[in-house]
Amino acid sequence: MRPDHELTLMLRIxxxxxxxxxxxxxxxxxxxxxxxxxFQVQDxxxxxxxxxxxxxxxxVRIDSGPILxxxxxxxxxxxxxxxxxxxxxxxxxxxxxxQAASAVFVxxxxxxxxxxxETAARLVTLDITERTLRLLGKASALSSGLAAAAxxxxxxxxxxxxxxAVKSELAxxxxxxxxxERNVALAREVFQALPAIExxxxxxxxxxxxxxxxxxxxDPPLRSAPTILAPGNAAQRxxxxxRVERPAIDYERCTRCGLCFVACPxxxxxxxxxxxxxxxxxxxxGCMICREQCPLEAIETEKETRSW
Amino acid sequence: MVTAQNQKLLTGNAAAAWGARLAxxxxxxxxxxxxxxxxxxTLARWFDxxxxxxxxxxxxxxxxxxxxxxxxxxxxxxxxxxxxxxGLVYAMEALYTISGWRVPLVLVNVSRALASPITLxxxxxxxxxxxxxxxxxxxxxxxxxxxxxxxxxxxxAEDERVSAPVLVNFDGFFLSFTREPVEIPDAEAVRAFxxxxxxxxxxxxxxxxxxxxxxxLDGATYTYFRYQLHHALRNALEVHQQAADxxxxxxxxxxxxxxxxxxxxxxxxxxxxxxxxxxxxxAVNRWREQGRNVxxxxxxxxxxxxxxxxxxxxxxxxxxxxxxxxxSPGLGGxxxxxIAGVLAAEENRPAVLRxxxxxxxxxxxxxxxxxxxxxxxxxxxxxxxxxxxxxTDAEWRQMQQRLAVAGKSLEAATP
Numbered sequence: 001m002r003p004d005h006e007l008t009l010m011l012r013i014x015x016x017x018x019x020x021x022x023x024x025x026x027x028x029x030x031x032x033x034x035x036x037x038x039f040q041v042q043d044x045x046x047x048x049x050x051x052x053x054x055x056x057x058x059x060v061r062i063d064s065g066p067i068l069x070x071x072x073x074x075x076x077x078x079x080x081x082x083x084x085x086x087x088x089x090x091x092x093x094x095x096x097x098x099q100a101a102s103a104v105f106v107x108x109x110x111x112x113x114x115x116x117x118e119t120a121a122r123l124v125t126l127d128i129t130e131r132t133l134r135l136l137g138k139a140s141a142l143s144s145g146l147a148a149a150a151x152x153x154x155x156x157x158x159x160x161x162x163x164x165a166v167k168s169e170l171a172x173x174x175x176x177x178x179x180x181e182r183n184v185a186l187a188r189e190v191f192q193a194l195p196a197i198e199x200x201x202x203x204x205x206x207x208x209x210x211x212x213x214x215x216x217x218x219d220p221p222l223r224s225a226p227t228i229l230a231p232g233n234a235a236q237r238x239x240x241x242x243r244v245e246r247p248a249i250d251y252e253r254c255t256r257c258g259l260c261f262v263a264c265p266x267x268x269x270x271x272x273x274x275x276x277x278x279x280x281x282x283x284x285x286g287c288m289i290c291r292e293q294c295p296l297e298a299i300e301t302e303k304e305t306r307s308w
Numbered sequence: 309m310v311t312a313q314n315q316k317l318l319t320g321n322a323a324a325a326w327g328a329r330l331a332x333x334x335x336x337x338x339x340x341x342x343x344x345x346x347x348x349x350t351l352a353r354w355f356d357x358x359x360x361x362x363x364x365x366x367x368x369x370x371x372x373x374x375x376x377x378x379x380x381x382x383x384x385x386x387x388x389x390x391x392x393x394x395g396l397v398y399a400m401e402a403l404y405t406i407s408g409w410r411v412p413l414v415l416v417n418v419s420r421a422l423a424s425p426i427t428l429x430x431x432x433x434x435x436x437x438x439x440x441x442x443x444x445x446x447x448x449x450x451x452x453x454x455x456x457x458x459x460x461x462x463x464x465a466e467d468e469r470v471s472a473p474v475l476v477n478f479d480g481f482f483l484s485f486t487r488e489p490v491e492i493p494d495a496e497a498v499r500a501f502x503x504x505x506x507x508x509x510x511x512x513x514x515x516x517x518x519x520x521x522x523x524x525l526d527g528a529t530y531t532y533f534r535y536q537l538h539h540a541l542r543n544a545l546e547v548h549q550q551a552a553d554x555x556x557x558x559x560x561x562x563x564x565x566x567x568x569x570x571x572x573x574x575x576x577x578x579x580x581x582x583x584x585x586x587x588x589x590x591a592v593n594r595w596r597e598q599g600r601n602v603x604x605x606x607x608x609x610x611x612x613x614x615x616x617x618x619x620x621x622x623x624x625x626x627x628x629x630x631x632x633x634x635x636s637p638g639l640g641g642x643x644x645x646x647i648a649g650v651l652a653a654e655e656n657r658p659a660v661l662r663x664x665x666x667x668x669x670x671x672x673x674x675x676x677x678x679x680x681x682x683x684x685x686x687x688x689x690x691x692x693x694x695x696x697x698x699x700t701d702a703e704w705r706q707m708q709q710r711l712a713v714a715g716k717s718l719e720a721a722t723p
Contacts, residue, residue, distance in 0.1 A: 028317075028487065035317055035489060043317075044486035049428065068590035070482045070583050072672050211676035211700040223716045226425035230715030 003038040003156065006064040011199065012073045013060040013150050016094040017082030020052040020244060022143025025169060026082070027058035029147035029187075033157045033165035034062045042067045053242020053285055055092035062156070075100040077199055079121070080150050082128075082142050084108040085241050087117065095119065102199040105149050107142065124153065126193055135186045136179070140244060144170070144183040148190035155196030162187055235283065239266070243286030246302040249277060253298035260290035260299065318490040320483030321346035323451040324390065324416045324476070326490075327458025329354060330498040331414075334362040334385035334505075337376035339369060342428055343480035344392040344418040351388075370395035371402050377413050378406025381473075382520050384511030386462065387413035392480060393420035393434045400438065406473060407442030407537060409521050410509060412465030413473045414458060415443065419582070420480040421669035429670015430480040432582065432634040436610070436642050438475060442537050444544045445611040447581045448478040449567075451488040456561055459493070459502055463551040468508040469543040481670060482583040493559055501558045541612045548609060565614035567606040568621050570596060574603030576685055577622060577658075579630040579647060581607045584667050588631070591678035602682065607643060615650045622651060627660035627685040632695070633667040640695030641665050648693065661691035666698035676700060 013030065017023035024045040031043035045058040059073045075097040084106050086092045098104055101121040106113055109127040117123060128145035132138065144166050151157040166187045170180045218224075249260075256275040268284040269277045279290075291299040318326065324347045328336070336355075338348040355364040367373040370391050377389040391399060396417050406413075417438070419430040432447075439445060444464055448454045454476070461474040478484065510518050524530050548565055556562040569589050571577065580588045585606040595602045605621050607614075622628055628651075632641025639645065644663035651657040664681050666673045677698045684696060 031487060032317060040489065041317070042486060042488050044481065046481065067488075068586045068593070070486070070586050071670075074672070074674075211674055211702055213677055213680040213696075214699055214701050214704050216697055216699055216704070223711060228714045230713065233713060233715065236713065 003064075007039070007062070007156070009077070009199065010061060010063040010067065010069070011078070011154055011156070012069075012076045013062070013078045013080065013154070014073045014076040015058045015060070015080045015082065015146060015150070016086055016092060017056060017142065017146070018052075018086070018242065019047065019050065019054045019056050021082050021140050023056050023082055023146065024058050025143035025173065026080070026146035026150070027060050029143060029162070029165045029169045030150050030157075031060050031062075032169055033147070033151055033161045034060070036161045036165060037157050039063065039156070040065060040067055042069075044071065046072070051242075051285070053239070053244065055086055055089060055094075060150075062154070073097070077102050078150060078153060079104045080146055081106045082146050084113065087113075089241075091237075103153055103197050105153060107146065107149075122197060124149075124194065124197070126190065128190060131186055131189055135182050135189070141183075144187040145190045148187035149194055152191045152194040153197050154199065159188065159191055162191060238282050239285050240280075240282045243281075243284060243304045245286045245288055246281070246304045247279060247284065247286070247288055247290050248300045248302050249279065250298045250300060251276060253296050255296060255298075257295065259293045259295065263289050263293040265289060315489040315491050317487040318451055318455075318492075319346065319485055319487050320448075320451045320454050320478050321418070321485070322350055322487075323455040323490050324418075324458055324478070325350035325354070326492055327455045328388040328414075329360055330455075330493060330495055331386065331388065331459055331462050331502060332499075332504065333360075333388040335377075335380040335387045336362070336364045337367050337373045337380070337387075337389050338364065339367050339373045339391065339395060341370070341392045341395040341420075343420055343430075343484040344390050344395070344416070346484070347390045347416060347418070370399040374399040374402035374406060374415070377415065378402065378409055378411055378473075381406070381411035381413040382409055382512055384505075384507035384513075386466075386505040388416075388458075389413070390416040390418070392418040393422055396434050397422060397437055400441070403438055403441040403443065403473075405521065408533065410471045410537070410540065411473065412462070412471055414461045414465060415473060415475045416454075416458065417475055417477045418480045418484045419477055427669045428480065430482060430582075430633075431668045431670070432477075432632075432642075433668075435475065435477045436634050439611055439642075442541065443473045443475040443611065444470070444541060444548075445475045445477065445609070447608055447610060448476065448483065449583055449585050449606060449608075451483060451486065452490045452561070453563065454478050454483065455490055455492070456555065456559070456563065459498060460548070460551045460555055460563065462502055462505075463554075464544055464547050466505060466508075467543075467547045467551075470540050470547050471509055472537065472540045472544070477582070479583040486583075491559075497558050501554060544612050545609075545614060545616075563608060564617065565609035566617045566621060567608055569604040569606065571603035571605065571621060574601050575626040576600070576602045576682065577625050577628045578602070578604045578681065579607060579622075579628060579643065580604065580633075581610065581643060582633060584631075584633060584673055587673055588678070591675060591682075594675070595682060600682070607647075610643075613646055613650065618647060618650050619654055622647070622658060623654050623656050625658045627662070627688065628658045629662045629664055629681050629685045631664045631666055631673070631681065631698075633665075635665050635668060635695075635697075640693065644693070644695070648691075659690065660685055660688045662688060663693060663695040664698055665695045671703070673698065674700060 035041045042061045047056045103122045107128040268280045354360040421431045465474040630644040
């Protein structure tokens with residue numbers, strides 16, 4: 001199909017979430033829907049070597065003509081934040097370039113965020129997690145909802161194209177027909193709950209770049225070899241909010257065998273003075289290896305439906 | 309999602325796999341490495357589902373993988389394999405070995421910067437380390453070009469004027485995991501462009517003994533064979549041209565050994581390779597809107613080096629800036645020196661030929677850095693081989709924070 005008009009500016013959409021929430025799939029659903037709506041598109045996820053729960057981002061570019069940009073979007077028109085806890089994680093950089101954005105969408109229950117969040121962009125919130133829990137039975141399958149929010153806000157994508165993109169992208173992931181249908185319902189509900197907003201063309205004409213090129217001089221190897229001289233500084237990185245599941249030790253049954261202490265890959269379990277294991281929830285990523293290892297099955301799994 | 313033009317959204321990795329599938333390859337020796345793994349996962353799925361016929365084998369390392377690829381090609385079958393970064397340099401000995409066998413095959417390399425320090429982001433030091441290995445080397449800018457180049461690569465590798473392996477390169481992340489609209493050519497049309505493989509060299513056959521890769525142990529004999537490989541790669545210039553003509557006739561898209569972008573009246577030219585050439589083109593468009601006569605040359609064929617095309621495109625310009633996404637420590641940008649070498653004998657060579665290094669390990673090249681490149685070229689009266697290492701003030705501030713976290717003193721802060 002051909003859109004009935006040309007975009008006056010390239011739309012740059014940046015999705016943020018945590019590994020496992022479906023941010024990459026959200027970007028693909030949006031991109032496929034935009035492509036089917038007659039636009040030129042490009043989507044790309046970025047992630048490092050980290051796992052489920054770590055901050056991830058995905059970029060979508062939509063334009064009427066060829067797209068001559070690649071990689072990072074540092075001046076997005078729309079920021080879609082799937083997980084509000086990322087706002088507290090400076091390293092995730094979810095608000096980078098928000099000065100240029102026309103809108104910031106946050107998956108959050110209320111608009112209370114507006115007071116906390118300093119942004120010149122229009123702030124839009126909707127509780128997609130609640131809808132995902134209700135329709136899909138789990139909190140972390142946000143892809144269809146996040147894609148629908150972005151599709152609706154940019155206002156260039158008809159609902160039918162969004163629904164068919166949800167179907168085709170989730171079919172690629174070999175999801176069951178019934179699950180796909182419920183995702184379509186989720187997308188429809190989110191799409192209909194939000195307004196289309198106006199994108200101001202300011203981002204099309206990029207304001208004078210403030211960045212300057214600097215000359216790097218020689219640094220002595222004490223600084224310039226890729227060594228880390230601060231042992232134990234990994235503790236500064238709080239990884240507890242990566243958890244989807246939370247291990248909980250039943251101290252009534254624990255025999256202090258210490259196997260969980262040995263097996264924890266993140267050294268997030270220590271032993272107290274009596275030899276009982278204590279979980280450091282600031283760093284436990286919820287891998288649940290301790291639960292697998294416990295010979296007495298004395299470690300329970302608690303769902304962190306709102307852990308992030 | 310398929311449109312009227314039969315386009316589908318594919319990652320660069322999926323496009324490479326489609327190229328291999330349409331080429332009807334017989335054999336894939338495989339070993340996983342990020343960011344290339346999706347290629348072999350895709351092929352493995354197609355073999356498993358019976359959508360591809362042939363043999364898919366996982367090997368114990370990239371070294372074994374490339375040896376197996378060469379050995380299979382020596383048996384006269386069409387071979388595809390893929391790797392990246394550390395995998396490519398681990399296979400380095402095997403690359404030199406099998407090109408010396410004069411067997412055709414296609415190796416895809418998904419560029420990723422080399423350790424140390426370890427990273428996953430792309431630059432071109434991995435693939436350029438293999439530039440002297442006796443492989444034809446083609447660098448892609450888009451996902452469509454990846455698919456198309458794999459098909460062209462078989463035509464070039466299997467031509468008896470070449471009979472050598474071809475390496476097809478594209479950038480990790482910026483193409484490997486990036487989806488773009490890609491037209492998947494019709495299988496029948498591909499068959500007309502690239503017929504079934506018939507080896508035009510002696511191949512291993514039951515009851516027909518032959519020795520391959522024999523020791524020669526004297527310099528003149530060795531030299532004869534190496535000179536032959538050099539001639540073969542030089543012949544690839546003409547063979548590429550013919551393959552490009554026929555590819556265009558079949559599919560309507562054309563790829564030259566270099567791509568020129570808005571060069572007609574350009575007094576200033578940027579030279580780049582790979583996916584970031586798209587960003588270079590965007591910078592050119594921006595400058596053109598400001599009334600500047602700037603163009604871009606994208607080096608698609610790195611081996612053989614298309615010297616005639618480079619001379620034709622660059623001689624007579626006032627200023628040329630080569631942006632290398634690689635760094636030869638102690639020298640600078642590799643492609644700059646190759647291009648300077650080509651232009652050295654030209655009387656009317658650009659007065660200003662400058663070297664820039666940027667985009668290492670997946671680092672962005674921002675518009676501010678492109679503007680800095682242009683300003684440097686504008687302000688220069690003479691050329692210089694001294695590379696400008698592109699880095700921004702914001703990146704420097706972030707680097708200082710990271711050094712502090714690593715327990716390094718903030719004294720001796722450089723800029």
